Amino acid sequence: MAGNFFAAVGASVLNLCAEVGGILTLLFRVLICLLPPRFDLDETWRNLHKMGVRSVPIIVLTAFFTGGIMVIQAAVFVKKFGATSLVGWGAGYAVFREIGPMLLGLMFSGRVGSNNTAELGTMVVTEQIDGLRALSIDPVRYLIVPRVLSMIVMLFLLTILGDVVAIVGAALFGTVLADVSLASFWVSFSQNVHVADVTHGLIKAAVFGFIVALTSCHFGITVKGGAVGVGRAVNNAVVAAALGIVLSDYLLTYALP
Amino acid sequence: MIHCDGLCLQLTHRPVLADVTWHIEAGSVWGIIGPPASGKSVLAKTLCGLFTPRQGRLIVDGVDLPGLPEPDRVRVRRKMGMLFQNNALFDFLRVLENVAFPLARQNPKMPQDELVARAQERLRAVGLSGSEEKWPSELSGGMKKRVGIARATICNAPVLIYDEPTAGLDPVTTSKIYDLLTGLRQKHASTVIAISSDIPALRHFVDHILFLHQGRIRYCGPESGLEACEDPVVYQFVRGQTEGPL
Amino acid sequence: MISNFFASVGAFVLGMVEAFFQALSIAGRTFRGVFHPKERARGEVLHQMYQIGNRSLLFVTVTLGALGMVLVFQVCLQINKITGDQSQVGPEFIRGMVHAFVPILTAMMLATRVGAGIAAEIGSMTVTEQVDALRMTGVDPVDYLIVPRFLASMIMTLVLGIYATVIVVLAGALMAHTAFDVNYNVFFVFEKITWGDLGVGLTKLVVHGGAIPIVSGYCGLSTTGGSEGVGTATTRAVINSSLTVIILDFVISAIGLMTVQSGT
Numbered sequence: 001m002a003g004n005f006f007a008a009v010g011a012s013v014l015n016l017c018a019e020v021g022g023i024l025t026l027l028f029r030v031l032i033c034l035l036p037p038r039f040d041l042d043e044t045w046r047n048l049h050k051m052g053v054r055s056v057p058i059i060v061l062t063a064f065f066t067g068g069i070m071v072i073q074a075a076v077f078v079k080k081f082g083a084t085s086l087v088g089w090g091a092g093y094a095v096f097r098e099i100g101p102m103l104l105g106l107m108f109s110g111r112v113g114s115n116n117t118a119e120l121g122t123m124v125v126t127e128q129i130d131g132l133r134a135l136s137i138d139p140v141r142y143l144i145v146p147r148v149l150s151m152i153v154m155l156f157l158l159t160i161l162g163d164v165v166a167i168v169g170a171a172l173f174g175t176v177l178a179d180v181s182l183a184s185f186w187v188s189f190s191q192n193v194h195v196a197d198v199t200h201g202l203i204k205a206a207v208f209g210f211i212v213a214l215t216s217c218h219f220g221i222t223v224k225g226g227a228v229g230v231g232r233a234v235n236n237a238v239v240a241a242a243l244g245i246v247l248s249d250y251l252l253t254y255a256l257p
Numbered sequence: 258m259i260h261c262d263g264l265c266l267q268l269t270h271r272p273v274l275a276d277v278t279w280h281i282e283a284g285s286v287w288g289i290i291g292p293p294a295s296g297k298s299v300l301a302k303t304l305c306g307l308f309t310p311r312q313g314r315l316i317v318d319g320v321d322l323p324g325l326p327e328p329d330r331v332r333v334r335r336k337m338g339m340l341f342q343n344n345a346l347f348d349f350l351r352v353l354e355n356v357a358f359p360l361a362r363q364n365p366k367m368p369q370d371e372l373v374a375r376a377q378e379r380l381r382a383v384g385l386s387g388s389e390e391k392w393p394s395e396l397s398g399g400m401k402k403r404v405g406i407a408r409a410t411i412c413n414a415p416v417l418i419y420d421e422p423t424a425g426l427d428p429v430t431t432s433k434i435y436d437l438l439t440g441l442r443q444k445h446a447s448t449v450i451a452i453s454s455d456i457p458a459l460r461h462f463v464d465h466i467l468f469l470h471q472g473r474i475r476y477c478g479p480e481s482g483l484e485a486c487e488d489p490v491v492y493q494f495v496r497g498q499t500e501g502p503l
Numbered sequence: 504m505i506s507n508f509f510a511s512v513g514a515f516v517l518g519m520v521e522a523f524f525q526a527l528s529i530a531g532r533t534f535r536g537v538f539h540p541k542e543r544a545r546g547e548v549l550h551q552m553y554q555i556g557n558r559s560l561l562f563v564t565v566t567l568g569a570l571g572m573v574l575v576f577q578v579c580l581q582i583n584k585i586t587g588d589q590s591q592v593g594p595e596f597i598r599g600m601v602h603a604f605v606p607i608l609t610a611m612m613l614a615t616r617v618g619a620g621i622a623a624e625i626g627s628m629t630v631t632e633q634v635d636a637l638r639m640t641g642v643d644p645v646d647y648l649i650v651p652r653f654l655a656s657m658i659m660t661l662v663l664g665i666y667a668t669v670i671v672v673l674a675g676a677l678m679a680h681t682a683f684d685v686n687y688n689v690f691f692v693f694e695k696i697t698w699g700d701l702g703v704g705l706t707k708l709v710v711h712g713g714a715i716p717i718v719s720g721y722c723g724l725s726t727t728g729g730s731e732g733v734g735t736a737t738t739r740a741v742i743n744s745s746l747t748v749i750i751l752d753f754v755i756s757a758i759g760l761m762t763v764q765s766g767t
Contacts, residue, residue: 053508057515058742065753072756073603076700076764077595098577103749106611110741114619118734177757231623231733238741242615243566250569253576269727307635331641339639345632362640 019240023218029140030148030214039145047150051112055158062107063100063162067169068177070094075178087180088188091170096163096197102249104162105208108155109241113216116147117237120220121230129221139221148213155209159202200256207252211244258283258416258448259304264313266296266303266472273299274310275472281448283415288463288480289452292494292503296472297452298342301418304450305337306330318415335363338409342420342452344401346393346408353389356380356407363412379407383437399430406434410441417441419451423458431455435462456495468494522743526721529645533717536643536650551655556663559616563667566612567605571671572678574604579683589683593676593690600671602700602707602759607752609667610711613660614744618719621652622740625723626733634724649720653713660712661705668704699763707755711748718744 033039074090094100120143123129132139167189174180219237223229259281266274273296281287289297302308303315306322315322317333325333338359346355357376361367380386383403393401402422409417422438423431435458442449453459460466466483468476468491476486483495493501579592625648628634634644672691679685719740726736 053511056508057512058746061746062749065749068753069603069607069749069756072753072760073599075760076602077599093577093581098573103611106615107742107745110615110738110745114734114738114741118731118738121734122731173757177760228627228733230731231627231737234734234737235619235623238615238619239562242612243562246566246569250573253573302635305639307638327638328641328643334639334641337639339636341632341636343631345636347633347636348628348631359640362642 019218019236022222023214023240026140026144026218026221027214030145033138033141033145038141039149040142041146043142044146044149047146048154051150051154052157054115055108055111055154056161058107058111059104059158059162060165062103063165064169066099066103066162067091067095067166067171068173070099070166071170071174071180072177075174075180084178084180085184085188087174087178088171088185088190089192091174092167092189092193093197095166095170096193096201098201098249098253100163100166101159101201101204101208102245104159105155105205105212105245106242108151108158108209109212109216109238109245112151112154113212113241114234114238116151116213116216117220117234118230120217121223121233124221124223125226125230144217144221147217148210151213151216152206152209155212156202156206159205163198163201203256204249204252207248208245211248212241215240215244258318260314260316261304262314262316264300264303264310264315266299266308266310268299268308273472274303277313277469277472277474279467279474279477281450283448284446285465286442286449286463287451287465287467288459289450289467289469290454290456290459290494291469291475293454295469297469298420300469301339301420301450301452304418305334305339335412336414337416337418338412338414339417340402340405340409340419340422342424344393344405346401346404348393350393351389352385352391352393352396352404353377353380355393355404356411359408360411375411376407379411380404382441383407384433399426399434402426402434403437406437406441410445413445414447415445416448417450419449421452421454423453423455431458438462470494522721525725526718526743529649529721529724530717532643532645533649533653533720536646537654547651548654551651552659554620555613555617555655555659558620559613559659559663560666562616563609563612563663564670567608567667568670568674570604570608571600571674574671575675575678576682579679579685583683589679589685590689592679592683592685594692594695596675596679597672597691597693598695598700600668600675601696602704602764603756605664605668605671606704606707606711607748609664609708610660610715610748610752611745613656613663613712614715614719614748615741617656618715618740618744619737621716621719622723622726623733623737625649625720626726626736629724629726629736630729630732644724645720648724649716652716652720656716657709657712660715661708664704664708664712697764699759702763703755703759706759707752710751710755714747714751715744718747 070091071087074087077090078084078086129139132142171182171185174185175182216237219233219240223233261277261279264274264277265272277300289300291297299308303310304317306325309323318336320333322330322333347358350358353373353376356379357372360375361372377389380389383406385400385403385407388396388400393404396404406422419438423434426434439462451459451463460480464480465478466476466480467474470490475488476483476491483491486492489502493503575592575596578596579589582589582592637644637647676687676690679690680687722736722740722743726732
């Protein structure tokens with residue numbers, strides 16, 4: 001029993017190391033393709049368009065309700081002190097620096113990242129990747145790099161959109177639920193929230209996009225075992241992306257001003 | 258036994274079955290053939306009430322199946338055993354539990370020993386003694402088919418439906434499976450419906466043929482009359498010609 | 504280009520509405536299954552609880568621990584800039600965790616981990632016709648597959664949420680102490696938590712925990728089209744259950760603000 005337990009722990013540690021190593025190798029190969037930048041521009045454009053169009057509705061919905069949730073939390077806190085002038089600041093600060101990039105990153109991972117894993121995984125099990133290799137087309141250059149670049153750019157842009165929508169949502173719900181007038185929300189927001197808060201969140205968003213891209217591509221191109229394998233890879237990819245987002249958030253919070 | 262009258266079915270806004278009228282006498286053996294995606298499997302599942310037709314009547318053993326709500330359809334389904342195209346073995350159950358599952362559901366009070374004995378007898382009949390404790394994922398394609406057949410036949414249902422009993426199997430295993438099906442049929446005198454793309458092997462086994470193309474019946478009659486069928490689709494398909502409407 | 508965009512938004516909305524009503528019908532059948540158990544499934548509930556706990560314990564520990572540290576860091580940083588009075592950080596942080604952050608963040612993590620797992624499992628059973636085979640023998644797939652996962656997920660989300668609160672508060676205290684010299688005695692003050700906060704937090708956990716398997720189970724059962732279908736179902740499960748969690752969280756927060764938390 002005890003031996004069994006240690007074997008299981010050892011196996012999962014080894015497995016974790018293998019996945020991390022695989023992701024780092026992929027990172028290395030992607031960087032090589034970017035120095036100097038040589039990759040497929042058409043594929044990048046296609047991916048940008050596809051990922052953007054696919055995610056806009058979900059990002060807008062998420063951001064709108066995130067704004068609402070944050071304004072309610074701020075309201076619960078300030079009601080006690082009667083300090084409604086703090087609501088705009090509290091909601092804006094939380095949304096821009098932490099909760100916005102984090103929740104949008106998680107939703108992006110669920111929408112675009114998992115889709116990407118499923119797509120690449122299906123290409124692997126139907127031997128399309130081997131087909132590309134047979135035509136001496138480098139799959140990293142042709143498939144991976146465009147996706148990585150698209151995800152970084154798209155999550156960055158979508159977070160800008162999400163930030164705006166979340167603040168609008170927070171202001172609206174603040175008026176309806178917490179008796180904070182739009183004017184006082186705006187005063188509190190514009191006086192206390194700085195450009196640094198926004199850039200802090202946006203840099204995080206770009207890094208999250210990079211992490212989602214790397215994990216989803218890695219689990220996609222290493223799919224084994226046919227149809228069931230694709231499902232398992234998608235599952236692993238979203239979990240790894242969530243872990244990566246939270247851990248990098250932890251590090252970035254210190255590193256960024 | 259089963260009477261279809263003008264069945265029409267749509268799946269995700271796409272017509273799959275169109276005006277299927279078909280009468281199956283008790284004790285007859287039917288084969289359903291046709292090009293891929295012609296609605297063969299959907300027709301078989303509709304007969305069990307797994308799909309509800311949009312139009313038309315379906316009477317199974319005197320019961321209007323589509324008119325029943327889902328929980329009551331089990332009364333009709335108990336008269337049917339089905340081998341699914343993908344075998345549909347429950348991957349959370351072992352082989353023996355898989356085979357015994359329908360029997361245990363149908364007779365909740367049956368003692369455990371009798372269930373096991375019946376399932377073992379069934380596994381012996383399909384030549385899989387000794388695999389009782391294996392998981393479905395440990396079996397080869399042919400073995401999975403045979404477990405599926407064992408599970409479909411364990412309740413001695415009067416109607417048996419086999420969806421692609423030999424797809425992906427080698428010729429020797431194919432012959433063995435058809436021998437097995439013939440033996441089962443002679444023993445229980447059941448009504449059998451078999452779907453297959455392997456027409457020569459299927460034609461040895463059945464005495465009636467239904468030919469489906471794009472959800473419509475192109476031929477419905479005795480097996481011997483298939484050669485003489487004038488329909489250009491049937492003519493081309495049965496002879497495997499490259500020239501023609503397909 | 505523009506009309507294309509509107510077409511895709513329109514298709515999205517229509518798809519959401521249709522999915523919403525189908526998921527609602529599955530929810531109804533699940534509730535009926537809970538109160539009129541046809542399947543003897545106590546062992547199955549325990550098995551699913553073990554699966555959920557086993558899958559998520561480490562994941563929740565790592566993610567929520569890191570989040571606890573980050574949130575305390577951000578709050579202290581801001582307070583340092585304005586008042587410099589760190590004495591209220593601990594009590595207000597703990598309170599905010601209990602009624603707001605832990606429920607939504609735990610549920611988001613579980614939607615990713617557990618929701619994807621449920622959809623992949625039930626989805627592959629759907630495409631290999633195992634669900635049809637169950638129906639052939641008169642088993643209702645909702646009773647047999649979703650009800651045990653529903654009960655297990657509700658219980659385990661509650662348990663993991665309480666566990667996550669402990670982790671978050673410990674991690675937060677550690678961060679406040681090491682980076683901002685907040686004394687542990689000042690940090691661990693639980694008097695600020697009202698019964699209203701506790702009620703809102705626990706309600707959220709139970710509701711989110713119940714919603715995840717229903718939404719993902721619906722995604723699994725409506726899988727079509729072979730191996731790619733399972734991947735799509737998993738994707739849909741993650742996104743739909745996350746979105747459901749966010750919207751439910753908003754609704755419960757709003758109700759809580761207007762009722763039990765209004766006086767505080």
